[in-house]
Amino acid sequence: MNVHVLGPFRAALVAVEGHWTWYRRNWRATVISNFLQPVLFLLAMGVGFGSQVQAGEATGGHPYVVFLAPALLVITAVQNAVFESTWAVFSAFKWQRSYQGVVSTPITPAQVLYGQLLWIALRLAAGTAVFLGIAVALGAITNPSAVLAVPFAVLAGMAFTAPVVAFTATREKPDSFNVIFRFLVMPMTLFTGGFFPMSQLPDWLHPLAWVTPVWHGIELARGVTFGTLRLLPAAGHVAYLSALVVLGIVLGRRYFHRRLAV
Amino acid sequence: MSGPAANVTVVTSTLVHAKGLTKHFGSFEAVRGIDVEVSKGEAFGFLGPNGAGKSSTMRMVACVSPRTGGELRVLGMDPDVDGPKIRARLGVVPQQDNLDTELTVRQNLQVYGRYFGLSRSAVRERAVELMEFAQLTDRADAEVEPLSGGMKRRLTIARSLVNDPDLLLLDEPTTGLDPQARHLLWDRLFRLKQSGVTLIITTHYMDEAEQLCDRLVVMDGGRIAAEGSPSELIRRYSTREVLELRFPPGEQSAAEVRDLAERVEVLPDRVLLYTADGEAALSAAHARGVRPVSSLVRRGTLEDVFLRLTGRTLVD
Numbered sequence: 001m002n003v004h005v006l007g008p009f010r011a012a013l014v015a016v017e018g019h020w021t022w023y024r025r026n027w028r029a030t031v032i033s034n035f036l037q038p039v040l041f042l043l044a045m046g047v048g049f050g051s052q053v054q055a056g057e058a059t060g061g062h063p064y065v066v067f068l069a070p071a072l073l074v075i076t077a078v079q080n081a082v083f084e085s086t087w088a089v090f091s092a093f094k095w096q097r098s099y100q101g102v103v104s105t106p107i108t109p110a111q112v113l114y115g116q117l118l119w120i121a122l123r124l125a126a127g128t129a130v131f132l133g134i135a136v137a138l139g140a141i142t143n144p145s146a147v148l149a150v151p152f153a154v155l156a157g158m159a160f161t162a163p164v165v166a167f168t169a170t171r172e173k174p175d176s177f178n179v180i181f182r183f184l185v186m187p188m189t190l191f192t193g194g195f196f197p198m199s200q201l202p203d204w205l206h207p208l209a210w211v212t213p214v215w216h217g218i219e220l221a222r223g224v225t226f227g228t229l230r231l232l233p234a235a236g237h238v239a240y241l242s243a244l245v246v247l248g249i250v251l252g253r254r255y256f257h258r259r260l261a262v
Numbered sequence: 263m264s265g266p267a268a269n270v271t272v273v274t275s276t277l278v279h280a281k282g283l284t285k286h287f288g289s290f291e292a293v294r295g296i297d298v299e300v301s302k303g304e305a306f307g308f309l310g311p312n313g314a315g316k317s318s319t320m321r322m323v324a325c326v327s328p329r330t331g332g333e334l335r336v337l338g339m340d341p342d343v344d345g346p347k348i349r350a351r352l353g354v355v356p357q358q359d360n361l362d363t364e365l366t367v368r369q370n371l372q373v374y375g376r377y378f379g380l381s382r383s384a385v386r387e388r389a390v391e392l393m394e395f396a397q398l399t400d401r402a403d404a405e406v407e408p409l410s411g412g413m414k415r416r417l418t419i420a421r422s423l424v425n426d427p428d429l430l431l432l433d434e435p436t437t438g439l440d441p442q443a444r445h446l447l448w449d450r451l452f453r454l455k456q457s458g459v460t461l462i463i464t465t466h467y468m469d470e471a472e473q474l475c476d477r478l479v480v481m482d483g484g485r486i487a488a489e490g491s492p493s494e495l496i497r498r499y500s501t502r503e504v505l506e507l508r509f510p511p512g513e514q515s516a517a518e519v520r521d522l523a524e525r526v527e528v529l530p531d532r533v534l535l536y537t538a539d540g541e542a543a544l545s546a547a548h549a550r551g552v553r554p555v556s557s558l559v560r561r562g563t564l565e566d567v568f569l570r571l572t573g574r575t576l577v578d
Contacts, residue, residue, distance in 0.1 A: 001388075001426045004379040005346045011377075018373045022364060097360035103326055104354040105377035105425075106346040262287075262327055 005106040015115020038076040069140040070225040071194035074217035077157030080127045084120045085164040086177040109260040124157040149221035156217025159241040162248020169255035188214045282332035292318040294484035307478030308464040314481040316464040353427035363407040378425040396420035412443025468564040487571040500562035503540035507533045507554035
């Protein structure tokens with residue numbers, strides 16, 4: 001039998017294949033949270049609430065729903081990432097113990113991490129791409145350049161995912177996941193310029209928003225959609241988000257190893 | 263099972279070599295310096311009570327748990343250096359099943375096979391063979407979650423064979439199974455042994471060890487207390503026969519029979535006489551006027567060895 005040790009990239013791809021096998025059987029359960037929920041947001045806030053908002057300086061001269069849509073793309077990516085980087089990872093360590101099964105094969109703990117992150121990135125890409133399509137169909141996005149907002153949204157989502165996956169690898173109990181959602185994801189969604197401009201917030205809150213991946217993601221997504229993105233700030237946002245991803249991978253490698261090679 | 267892979271490097275006849283092997287978890291010493299050699303084609307057992315260090319040892323041999331100290335070579339390689347290469351040729355059945363319970367039986371085997379670098383068509387074929395072997399063919403496309411404990415265990419064993427391993431590690435393979443499921447599993451493991459697969463088994467079931475193991479070590483408190491074949495161990499640490507005299511609680515008369523056997527053990531309701539000839543000891547006891555409620559002559563077993571070496575006190 002032609003058994004052999006795979007390189008890191010092939011190993012991550014094979015791990016993704018395992019996730020995909022699961023997804024093919026269970027995707028129906030993910031449709032509502034991944035695809036439907038963001039659309040409901042777009043309808044309620046953008047179309048419904050937005051009809052009461054006048055286009056003006058705050059919305060960059062765009063109708064509210066058009067102003068909101070690129071930001072929702074980023075928010076969708078981050079919200080989709082929450083479950084995948086907490087409960088799903090925790091379960092693979094603790095309940096299903098499927099990671100323990102995988103590291104009995106030539107796959108290493110670090111490769112398990114790469115596979116998990118790559119899989120989440122693909123899920124975020126699919127989620128945001130579907131949302132983009134629906135937003136276009138609803139007339140909330142008209143600029144073709146909005147397609148470029150998808151990779152930025154995925155990058156912002158991964159800047160959240162990678163450190164959270166590393167954190168999850170250190171957890172023996174799932175208690176903190178609801179805290180992450182309530183006190184990290186919710187404020188990150190509401191107060192980072194997505195629904196209203198940051199200028200409406202007190203100055204002392206701005207630095208708090210600046211450290212979140214969501215704010216950087218929204219700046220990038222909105223900028224590229226409306227053609228207002230300038231190179232230097234764009235490079236800064238991308239660098240910051242990439243740094244978070246790298247930080248998450250470095251910590252994640254350490255914690256996955258600590259958890260799976262004991 | 264298909265024959266051993268042609269493209270793997272030839273292994274020396276020693277598949278596992280450990281010398282002074284230790285494992286610490288913080289200040290807790292799970293394994294305190296053990297020497298073990300397992301040769302090709304052997305069925306080797308680790309016996310011991312809970313917490314004896316069996317599973318820690320198995321995990322080090324499986325190259326998922328780095329050793330704290332000592333020497334360890336598996337398939338001639340150092341797990342610290344060549345972990346993935348060694349694991350490519352091991353089969354591992356962990357104490358706790360870690361199947362993907364939301365996948366089907368077939369998918370579990372196929373997905374797992376891919377981690378060993380096998381092609382899609384190879385894992386498809388292999389899954390069919392293994393389901394046949396594990397008597398799961400009629401459940402091929404059923405989800406794993408609702409399967410019985412015995413079926414899940416069989417699937418875990420089938421999955422561990424997906425890479426046609428040189429060495430199969432089984433950590434308490436039949437714990438928690440009913441007698442039918444255990445016997446079916448033993449039968450499958452026996453077949454593997456016949457086909458030349460080297461087995462390392464941990465268990466605290468003595469009948470399992472006697473059934474399956476050519477050679478075993480008894481572990482206690484992180485150390486090896488004894489080593490040998492089941493019959494050697496019985497000869498060395500027990501006697502050919504054991505006479506059990508049962509008394510109403512508190513009325514044993516051990517003093518009257520003490521010199522009738524090599525060793526006498528007094529339990530709350532029984533006196534055990536370890537002797538080569540149980541019937542003779544029983545007649546002698548009767549002649550002295552000892553009147554037990556009942557008596558039983560049985561052959562010495564590994565259980566006697568085990569209890570002698572590891573004591574009757576609970577360790578947890």
